Amino acid sequence: MKNIAIVAKPHTPNIKDITEKIINFLMSKNKRILLEKRAAEALCVDNYHSENEIRDSADLVIVLGGDGTLISAIRLLQEKSTPVLGINLGRLGFLTDTKIEDATSTLQEVFSGNYMIEKRMxxxxxxxxxxxxxxxxxxxxxxxxxxxxxxxxxxxxxxxxxxxxxxxxxxxxxxxxxxxxxxxxxxxxxxxxxxxxxxxxxxxxxxxxxxxxxxxxxxxxxxxxxxxxxxxxxxxxxxxxxxxxxxxxxxxxxxxxxxFANLIVTKHHNYFTLLKEKLGWGRPNA
CATH class of the missing domain: 2.60.200.30 (Probable inorganic polyphosphate/atp-NAD kinase; domain 2)
Structure with missing residues (x-):
């Protein structure tokens, strides 16, 4: 995974700081950064990579946002099987289930090969x-x-x-x-x-x-x-x-x-835990 694309939801609170933190981590790993237009907007910069460049070159797409942002990234990839990692900046986040505080540790696991791919039809x-x-x-x-x-x-x-x-x-x-x-x-x-x-x-x-x-x-x-x-x-x-x-x-x-859409999940991912967290299963009056 050398070429890493970043798709971000602009206008999210602290999105500039969050995106810069992810980029700094990726640069420390000698990764090439491909900024999608919205990520460039979040960083307040003018230069970004086209959808075609991302589609053709990206080895991994990191999505900073909610499920809607991740869905748009999957649509951008079209028929490509490029793996996608969602980092949740939204509210519910069934697809983007990596928490922002776990972002760098999750990426470290991914770059170490300690992850799984979920194929979604x-x-x-x-x-x-x-x-x-x-x-x-x-x-x-x-x-x-x-x-x-x-x-x-x-x-x-x-x-x-x-x-x-x-x-x-x-x-x-x-x-x-x-x-x-x-x-x-x-x-x-x-x-x-x-x-x-x-x-x-x-x-x-x-x-x-x-x-x-x-x-x-x-x-x-x-x-x-x-x-x-x-x-x-x-x-x-x-x-x-x-x-x-x-x-x-x-x-x-x-x-x-x-x-298929290929979503990255860590090896400790548990869908039932996700359901409990997002839907409040087990809580009083849930």
């Missing part, structure tokens, strides 16, 4: 109309189809492997990876799925029928979603970071991606 998303593809994306967490603020309840047909599954009458629907099971899906009543499993989770948002429950599908499943009677504003959003307004005649196709 991603989903490929295609939106098509009768003639062509109108939108495509990859997600590490989820894609969401939901109605606008003033729209009526929508009906969404879901087909799995060319077999009709259900018409969900709801405010919307979430298609999630196991990594995303602790994100929006969890808030909508979906299950917590161990993050290194390969599966696809379908969770309706505020369904009109109590019988419409979340379902966990095999990772080889290929889904097709179509909003019926698209008379109101309906949007598709991917990882909460990009999306579009759905147009009449469009259908959404979802399947497991061929590429």
């Amino acid at each position: 991603k989903l490929d998303v295609l939106v098509k109309n009768k003639y062509n593809t109108t939108f495509k994306a990859q997600v590490i967490n989820d894609l969401v189809i939901n109605k606008g603020a003033l729209a009526r309840i929508i009906d969404i047909d879901v087909t799995v492997d060319n077999l009709f599954m259900n018409t969900y009458r709801a405010d919307g629907i979430i298609i999630s990876t196991p990594t995303g099971s602790t994100a929006y899906t969890l808030a909508a009543g979906g299950p917590i799925v161990y993050p290194t499993l390969n599966s696809i989770i379908v969770t309706p948002i505020c369904p009109h029928a109590l019988s419409h429950r979340p379902i966990v599908l095999h990772d080889t499943s290929k889904l097709k979603l179509k909003v019926k009677d698209l008379y109101d504003k309906v949007f598709i959003t991917c990882d909460g970071q990009e999306g579009k307004k759905m147009e009449s005649g469009e259908e959404v196709y979802v399947e497991k991606s061929n590429s």
Whole structure:
């Protein structure tokens, strides 16, 4: 690991000092630093490396921020399998679970080879109309189809492997990876799925029928979603970071991606401890 990219969340309290501390540590290890644009902004400098440079050259990406910042770093890497280490400057941090006070000691372990890689599955998303593809994306967490603020309840047909599954009458629907099971899906009543499993989770948002429950599908499943009677504003959003307004005649196709996100965790990492810490399991009234 010679070339180390840094992605930081600007405007976070003390982010300049934190970033400088990490850079000083890396320089003491004779590492080459690749500053992503937001990291340069955090340092108040003008020079930064392009996304293409980081994608092509980085041996490791360090993310200083919350889960949203880490997701954006994974999206920057696209199909690349470059390992990513998240250092949590956010609030919840299921993906960025290294605490800032443990940052340098964790990096020392990583450079000593004392770490593990967790492969997290991603989903490929295609939106098509009768003639062509109108939108495509990859997600590490989820894609969401939901109605606008003033729209009526929508009906969404879901087909799995060319077999009709259900018409969900709801405010919307979430298609999630196991990594995303602790994100929006969890808030909508979906299950917590161990993050290194390969599966696809379908969770309706505020369904009109109590019988419409979340379902966990095999990772080889290929889904097709179509909003019926698209008379109101309906949007598709991917990882909460990009999306579009759905147009009449469009259908959404979802399947497991061929590429993975590679997250670095230390050998003492314990997912259940993480759940206890983040969700307050075991505390009174938790």
